[in-house]
Amino acid sequence: MKFSKSLKLNHIFQRLYRTTGVANGFVVLYARKNGTDTNRVGITVSKKLGHAVVRNRVRRRLRDVYRLNEEKFRKGWDIVVVARSKAVTADFQKLTAAYLQLAEKAGILLPARNEL
RNA sequence: CGACCGGAUCGGACAGCCGCGGCUGCAGGCUGAAAAGCCGCAGGUGAGGAAAGUCCGGGCUUCAUAGGGCAAGGAUAACAGGUAACGCCUGCCGGGGGUGACCCUAGGACAAGUGCAACAGAGAUAUACCGCUGCAGCGGCUCGCCGCUGCAGCAAGGGUGAAAAGGUGGGGUAAGAGCCCACCCGGCCUAUGGUAACAUAGGUUUUACGAUGUAAACUCUAUCCGAAGCAACGCCGUGGAGAAGCAUAUGGUUUGCCCGACCGCUUCAUGGAGGCGGCUUGAUCCCGUGAGCGAUCACGGGACUAGAUAGAUGGCUGUCAAGACAGAACCCGGCUUAUAGAUCCAGUCGCAAC
RNA sequence: GGUACCGUAGCCAAGUGGUAAGGCACGAGUCUGCAAAACUCUGAUCCGCCAGUUCAAAUCUGGCCGGUACCU
Numbered sequence: 001m002k003f004s005k006s007l008k009l010n011h012i013f014q015r016l017y018r019t020t021g022v023a024n025g026f027v028v029l030y031a032r033k034n035g036t037d038t039n040r041v042g043i044t045v046s047k048k049l050g051h052a053v054v055r056n057r058v059r060r061r062l063r064d065v066y067r068l069n070e071e072k073f074r075k076g077w078d079i080v081v082v083a084r085s086k087a088v089t090a091d092f093q094k095l096t097a098a099y100l101q102l103a104e105k106a107g108i109l110l111p112a113r114n115e116l
Numbered sequence: 117c118g119a120c121c122g123g124a125u126c127g128g129a130c131a132g133c134c135g136c137g138g139c140u141g142c143a144g145g146c147u148g149a150a151a152a153g154c155c156g157c158a159g160g161u162g163a164g165g166a167a168a169g170u171c172c173g174g175g176c177u178u179c180a181u182a183g184g185g186c187a188a189g190g191a192u193a194a195c196a197g198g199u200a201a202c203g204c205c206u207g208c209c210g211g212g213g214g215u216g217a218c219c220c221u222a223g224g225a226c227a228a229g230u231g232c233a234a235c236a237g238a239g240a241u242a243u244a245c246c247g248c249u250g251c252a253g254c255g256g257c258u259c260g261c262c263g264c265u266g267c268a269g270c271a272a273g274g275g276u277g278a279a280a281a282g283g284u285g286g287g288g289u290a291a292g293a294g295c296c297c298a299c300c301c302g303g304c305c306u307a308u309g310g311u312a313a314c315a316u317a318g319g320u321u322u323u324a325c326g327a328u329g330u331a332a333a334c335u336c337u338a339u340c341c342g343a344a345g346c347a348a349c350g351c352c353g354u355g356g357a358g359a360a361g362c363a364u365a366u367g368g369u370u371u372g373c374c375c376g377a378c379c380g381c382u383u384c385a386u387g388g389a390g391g392c393g394g395c396u397u398g399a400u401c402c403c404g405u406g407a408g409c410g411a412u413c414a415c416g417g418g419a420c421u422a423g424a425u426a427g428a429u430g431g432c433u434g435u436c437a438a439g440a441c442a443g444a445a446c447c448c449g450g451c452u453u454a455u456a457g458a459u460c461c462a463g464u465c466g467c468a469a470c
Numbered sequence: 471g472g473u474a475c476c477g478u479a480g481c482c483a484a485g486u487g488g489u490a491a492g493g494c495a496c497g498a499g500u501c502u503g504c505a506a507a508a509c510u511c512u513g514a515u516c517c518g519c520c521a522g523u524u525c526a527a528a529u530c531u532g533g534c535c536g537g538u539a540c541c542u
Binding site: 006007013042043044051052053054055056057059060061063064065067068092 | 134135136167168426429430431432441442443
């Protein structure tokens with residue numbers, strides 16, 4: 001990925017959870033400017049959603065959604081994505097639609113100038 | 117053909133595009149004096165039979181410990197073997213189940229001692245309620261029986277219970293009882309077979325074998341066990357706090373000035389942010405030969421086969437199949453639990469045909 | 471990843487082998503013009519589940535299931 005890294009430090013997660021996120025039935029999304037020119041993305045899948053195989057599948061899908069749509073995002077943000085229970089049963093297209101809808105709502109997408 | 121039984125192996129496949137973690141290589145790019153790091157490219161590699169539960173046993177690390185013994189606490193329990201070790205495995209014995217292949221089995225000692233056995237029942241390790249019988253007395257009459265009272269004998273029958281002093285049959289007796297006899301069961305002794313547990317056969321005479329159950333109750337006997345766990349542990353180390361030395365305010369920082377607040381450098385030890393190591397070559401795997409009923413062992417040849425650190429295997433498309441349980445985190449050997457389906461091997465019973 | 475503990479009525483819970491105390495709540499009744507308070511009565515069907523030991527298991531043993539706490 002060109003300008004994105006994985007978000008690892010626990011205190012940054014805690015700082016993001018104090019902001020107001022946006023949500024739908026699939027995921028919750030928290031976002032905050034980090035003052036650099038790279039994005040840091042963290043994914044949280046709770047143990048309530050299932051055993052390890054289910055949690056790994058949800059996490060890998062959420063990571064691929066960001067990877068395949070990286071050009072649409074603005075630079076310089078910390079993003080945390082929390083999976084909800086509908087994300088376990090949703091297919092990939094529904095998950096992508098839900099993710100991008102929340103990113104639009106949070107204002108971290110570039111204006112869609114070359115669409116259509 | 118149908119119904120079963122035991123064991124072993126596999127447990128989505130192929131193609132295309134986009135991605136991820138280690139490893140190796142590069143006269144590639146950037147930083148750097150170098151070592152090296154980051155990026156890029158190429159090659160090759162990358163989750164399980166249970167990776168799970170954390171129920172046992174080890175390796176490894178730290179702490180404790182001269183060495184040995186006793187005690188305490190815990191674990192295991194027929195016998196023989198296997199193993200680094202085990203509470204695991206194999207064989208075998210005893211017991212139970214199945215027509216059978218076969219399956220299940222914590223299976224030492226209540227005859228060392230102690231405890232417990234509710235309710236019911238006369239009585240729970242001991243007895244005499246109903247009862248059976250003899251003798252004496254009294255009473256009745258149909259005159260050899262009945263009833264009551266007292267003394268004595270009995271443990272067969274009734275009933276209670278999970279359990280009532282071996283079982284069946286006969287003799288015996290006033291009535292009865294292993295009191296005696298025959299057979300059986302159990303205990304003990306001897307012989308034979310077996311490494312052994314044990315099995316089979318014989319004996320059990322004299323005054324004198326017959327004992328309730330429970331040890332997953334305390335206990336006894338035999339054997340074993342130091343404790344904790346990779347978030348262990350080792351190394352580097354920011355800030356803070358500590359010690360020593362140097363410096364010492366007329367200085368410096370905090371907003372240009374005033375007020376106010378704070379204090380520098382070096383070394384040492386400690387060390388909780390963070391980082392690195394531990395981290396994968398091992399009681400390893402595959403093939404063959406031999407020993408053994410088997411678990412397993414010996415020898416020969418070959419292979420190197422994940423090592424992450426918020427945690428790498430994913431997404432999409434097509435064809436087939438539709439199909440489970442499920443994701444390494446220091447590493448091994450077991451056990452237990454979850455698991456759709458497929459293949460192979462050995463075998464049993466029933467029916468039919470030859 | 472590791473360690474320790476718990477599970478009994480709707481809730482809080484006692485119960486160390488012999489038919490499961492108590493309190494709150496719910497329901498019914500008495501009282502009251504109607505309520506509240508007070509008083510009386512009611513409920514475990516298998517003590518989380520499955521096996522085993524025992525004459526007998528909430529209790530003892532083993533295995534599962536669910537939950538809680540601690541180690542950073």
